[in-house]
Amino acid sequence: ENRQYLINRSSSFFKNLFTKYFIRLDSESYVYMLAENDIINIHLSRLGIAFKYSSQHNTITSREYxxxxxxxxxxFGTLTGLRSGLLLSPMAAIEHKNRHQLCRKLIVPYGEIRISKKPDRYHQTVTINRTSESKSPFLHKYFVFNLNDRLRILQPTDSPTGWLYLALLHAVTSHCLPDQYTGMTGMERSFELLNSAGSWSDQPFDPVCRQILLQIAIISPQVNYYPENNQSMEKIEWNPDYLPYSLQHFGYYLIAKKLLEASEEWNFMYSTSATPNNDELEQLFKSKKYNEKLLMKLYWDYRDSYNPLARLSPQMEAEIQRTSIASSYKPIWENSWGC
Known part of the structure; x- marks a missing residue:
């Protein structure tokens, strides 16, 4: 009869494995380890996934994969600064077999994105807050992304939720320089995902998608006129403790709202329970925190400073040109006469 023994969380063995790997997936209270002969079974109870550590081979294998x-x-050369997520590699990679056919996987837990920036560091640190069950009842969810070494991209495995979450992760881990793995900045890859068909839906988004869209929308700075009933002064509230100003793209709010509107065009075909009303996302778009017309104007003013991949789709840009009534900024020398 094989007996299993629960490993003490205060032991050095537990702490070493947890702090090196499994802290990247969940809190310590949701991780437990059982010893059985020379095998350690590692369970992440909230996520519902497990791993097996072999002391003989000194490897940790996945139960699901x-x-x-x-x-x-x-x-792995992208999502720089992300402190959450566990990278899996094929066992065949250890023996260097069929390397051209191998596909690594990244497991990332779902949660609220937190960004911090220290003055002595060149890149922001991104963590995923998973402590508030009441605020986010979906903390049992996780996403799996495939690393396609031929295309040099991370690929989501479910649509549209995985596409939106990956776009959010790329957006918040972006830098002015391109990522080593993808060859593009996080902002470019984020807009590539958001503009692609995988992020769009013809049925109402579920609550998880709506929470992700909310986090994408608030990356854009809050903009309004001052005073609000006058257009003589533009007020932009950049978040100094968030991303660098150059990465707080004006288009995130616009495309998040467009994605939501597109998903609700066929609402009459679905039950009312499938279309949440008056949640945080709905309140954001109804509030006066963002002046949408001013946001469109500012997007157009800054458009040429964005790389072509980090722009809204041609259809959205054409719509902005049709609906934006405010005149865009023009340098003073364009209106001056030469001598």
Whole structure:
């Protein structure tokens, strides 16, 4: 009869494994380990996934992906600064077999994105807050992204939720320089995902998608006129403790709202329970925190400073040109006469 023994969380063995790998997925209270002979079964109870540590081979294999193990090197050249997520590599990679056919996987838990920036560091740090069950009842969810080494991109496995979440992660981990793995900035890859068909839906978004859209929308700075009934002064409230100002793209709010509107065009075909009303996302779009017409104007003013991949779709840009009544900024020398 094989007996299993619960490993003490205060032991050095538990703490070493947890702090090196599994803290990237969930809190310590949701991780437990059971010893059985020379095998350690590692369970993440809230996420519902498990791993197996072999002391003989010194490897941690996945229960859900039995042919994959936890990679010792958790750096993969993109999503820089993200402190959550566990990288899995195929077991065949250890023996260097069929390397051209291998596909690594990244497991990322769902939660509220937190961004911090220290003065002595060149890149922001991104963590996923998973402590508030009442605020987010979907903390049992996680996403799996495939690393396509031929295309040099991360690929979501479910649509549209995975596409939106990956776009959010790329947006908040972006930098002015391109990522080593993708060859593009996080902002470029984020808009590439948001503009692609995988992010759009012809049925109402579920609550998880709506929470992700909310986090995408608030990346844009809050803009309004001052005073509000006059257009003589533009007020932009950049978030100094968030992303660098150059990465707080004006288009995130606009495309998030457009995605929501497109998903609600066929609302009459679905039950009212499938279309949440007056949630945080709905309140944001109804509030006066963002002057949408001014946001369109500012997007157009800054448009040429964005790389072509980090722009709204041609259809959205054409719509902005039709609906925006405010005149865009023009340098003074364009109106001056030469001598």
């Amino acid at each position: 039995s042919d994959m193990h936890v990679d010792d090197n958790q750096c």
